[in-house]
Amino acid sequence: MTAVFVVNSGSSSIKYDLFDASTLESIASGLLERIGEPGGDAADHTAGMRAVLASLPDDPIVAVGHRVVHGGSRFSAPTLLTDEIVDEIDALSALAPLHNPANVLGIAAARAAMPDVPHVAVFDTAFHQTLPPAAYTYAIDREVARAHDVRRYGFHGTSHEYVSREAAALLDRPLGELKTIVLHLGNGASATAVDGGRSVDTSMGLTPLEGLVMGTRSGDLDPGILLHLARAGYDTDALDELLNRRSGLLGLAGRRDMRDVVTAADGGDQDAALALDVWAHRIRKYVGAYAAVLGGLDAIVFTAGIGENNPALRARALAGLEFLGVSVDPVLNGSASREARRISPPDAAVAVLVIPTDEELEIARQTLAAVGTLGG
Ligand code: ADP
Numbered sequence: 317m318t319a320v321f322v323v324n325s326g327s328s329s330i331k332y333d334l335f336d337a338s339t340l341e342s343i344a345s346g347l348l349e350r351i352g353e354p355g356g357d358a359a360d361h362t363a364g365m366r367a368v369l370a371s372l373p374d375d376p377i378v379a380v381g382h383r384v385v386h387g388g389s390r391f392s393a394p395t396l397l398t399d400e401i402v403d404e405i406d407a408l409s410a411l412a413p414l415h416n417p418a419n420v421l422g423i424a425a426a427r428a429a430m431p432d433v434p435h436v437a438v439f440d441t442a443f444h445q446t447l448p449p450a451a452y453t454y455a456i457d458r459e460v461a462r463a464h465d466v467r468r469y470g471f472h473g474t475s476h477e478y479v480s481r482e483a484a485a486l487l488d489r490p491l492g493e494l495k496t497i498v499l500h501l502g503n504g505a506s507a508t509a510v511d512g513g514r515s516v517d518t519s520m521g522l523t524p525l526e527g528l529v530m531g532t533r534s535g536d537l538d539p540g541i542l543l544h545l546a547r548a549g550y551d552t553d554a555l556d557e558l559l560n561r562r563s564g565l566l567g568l569a570g571r572r573d574m575r576d577v578v579t580a581a582d583g584g585d586q587d588a589a590l591a592l593d594v595w596a597h598r599i600r601k602y603v604g605a606y607a608a609v610l611g612g613l614d615a616i617v618f619t620a621g622i623g624e625n626n627p628a629l630r631a632r633a634l635a636g637l638e639f640l641g642v643s644v645d646p647v648l649n650g651s652a653s654r655e656a657r658r659i660s661p662p663d664a665a666v667a668v669l670v671i672p673t674d675e676e677l678e679i680a681r682q683t684l685a686a687v688g689t690l691g692g
Pocket of ligand 1: 501502503504531572573574575576578620621622625626
């Protein structure tokens with residue numbers, strides 16, 4: 317039995333998954349943390365990768381898939397890694413200073429440990445490279461935008477792609493004829509309008525900061541707020557810290573974990589109650605906007621930690637959208653199933669679905685497809 321290995325490398329972590337290359341069943345998975353720190357799981361990424369590989373079952377690995385956060389405008393598909401491609405990914409670090417250098421560390425460690433196996437980069441941004449210019453262009457001076465690669469790229473692409481395809485399968489309809497809004501609601505959160513399998517608009521932008529209210533990120537705000545705070549003395553690092561690490565649910569309610577926010581709101585905490593209102597209002601606004609962008613709507617899909625697990629928040633996010641044909645059946649929505657399922661009434665115009673995402677599985681599948689294609 318042969319296997320495909322999936323690597324998601326952070327600056328001090330390596331998350332890995334091993335799949336059977338023919339059935340795509342999971343064989344093994346795990347996480348190394350605090351790499352390079354005293355008492356951490358490994359001294360560096362190279363040592364960590366060797367330890368992981370030594371711990372795996374003996375199934376020969378035929379390909380390695382790497383999650384890469386930012387592919388810029390350069391990468392719109394899974395790409396076989398060469399030294400030149402790794403340099404290009406590294407060069408995109410200006411757009412994703414926290415993520416791409418960490419991804420490159422994992423790529424280097426895995427290529428050193430498995431030099432004779434094809435390695436493939438699968439980009440979080442790739443699925444959104446189909447966005448039309450009207451959706452990806454920010455209305456700023458075009459020369460400035462060009463000089464600094466300022467445009468909407470979008471993220472969570474692997475999840476949005478996987479989930480929109482699974483939605484078509486669940487509805488037993490061709491992907492090519494479905495207009496779908498995918499709501500990926502986890503710690504990070506994004507909404508994508510998918511028309512016939514192609515991403516046509518998405519809420520995250522140049523960076524994963526734009527759009528929905530997240531665990532610690534603000535999502536949308538008036539860019540004038542940054543100018544206002546800069547004039548009040550906030551420098552770049554302070555603004556970065558405020559918007560990426562101290563905003564969203566944490567900023568509004570003092571808690572980043574949605575379960576804690578819900579518990580606090582249920583206990584009468586007014587800040588937590590407002591946080592839930594802002595969170596749901598933002599989602600509802602995007603659903604309306606994307607229904608307009610798509611010019612119709614067949615399905616809405618909930619996925620990721622909050623989207624898969626919280627019926628009350630799903631119902632709240634879509635409350636008041638009956639005029640669009642959107643409604644949620646309380647019994648179907650409340651079921652504790654962990655399977656992909658429909659939660660709208662059978663006769664509703666728009667199918668509302670819950671579909672567990674699986675980014676690692678999708679990376680494995682795309683990696684094998686890329687290797688198969690390249691091998692002729
Ligand atoms: P990440 O973006 O880190 O991959 P996940 O997709 O795992 O995140 O989602 C994590 C979020 O999901 C957390 O805010 C967590 O509180 C939330 N979550 C998980 N289960 C529930 C639940 N039953 N109700 C509300 N929130 C939940």
